[in-house]
Amino acid sequence: MDTKREDEILLEKATKGDKTAFEQFYQKYKKQIFNYVYRFVNNYALAEEITQETFINAYINLNKYSEKGKPLAWFYTIAGNLCKNAIKSKNIRSEVSLDAPLKDTDGNIGMIDVLENVNDRPEITIRSKELVGKIQEAINSLPIEHKEILLLCDIQGQSYQDVAQILGCKPSTVGSRLHRARRKIANKLAVLYKEKSKKWFKWKDVNLLQKDYPST
Structure with a gap:
């Protein structure tokens, strides 16, 4: 049985009052949803709050x-709407510093530590370690409609079809927005590193950001 079918069965059971089934779904996806939410709002405490609210609302x-x-798509839709509402109501800044303190249960940690514990990844070059943070900063500077597309497709690994369902648009719209988002990030990084050619940036570098955050 594939994962989507297993998830659908869990949600079907939950709709019939099976609390254990919903708890299983929560335990399976809470870190993944937190990952998405955190990158969206750039605030650890707020991300925890929105993650909890996502599952409560669901x-x-x-x-x-x-x-x-498409049960997971439904949760992404709820989480994304909560993120956008929070950004509007709290006037959250879209750009944050790599050194901005983030509070977790063990104390303050820098954003770069949350993005990737690169010291434990010897295959990552010094250039890539720096690039991890710069990519995230570039993502944070994107308009919301481009940011959420890029987070869902390139960081969360969702398909065009699933993202289209999450956002209520056509797959072709997802593709065009993603292309524009990637181009904006490549342009920003090219300027930052004073690269004349836009081809220097390989999009596979964004895979360095594909990591679950710790969540309490």
């Missing part, structure tokens, strides 16, 4: 669940 509204075959 549980309360299980009777409205209708995304057959």
Whole structure:
């Protein structure tokens, strides 16, 4: 049985009052949703709050669940809407410093530490270690509609079809927005590193950001 079918069964059970099934879904995806939310709002405490609210809202509204075959997409939709509402209501800055303190249960940690514990990745070059942070800064500077597309596709690994369902648009729209988002990031990094050719940046470098954050 594939993962999506397993997830669908869990949500079907949850809609019938099976709290254990919902708890299993929560334990399976809480870090993944937190990862997405944190990169969206750039605030650890707020990301934890939104992640919890995402699952609470989903549980309360299980009777409205209708995304057959796409249960995780439904949670991404809820999380994304909560993120955008939080950004608007709290006037959150889109750009943050790499040295900005982030509070976790063990104390303050820098953003670069959250992005990637690069010291444990000997295959990552010095250039790539620096690039990890710069990519995230560039992502943070994107307009929301481009940022969420890039986070969902390139960081969370969702398909064009799934992202289209999450955002309520056509797959072709996802593709065009993603292309523009990638181009903006490549341009920003090219200027930063004073590179004349835009081809110096290989998009596979964004894979360095594909890491689950710790969540309490």
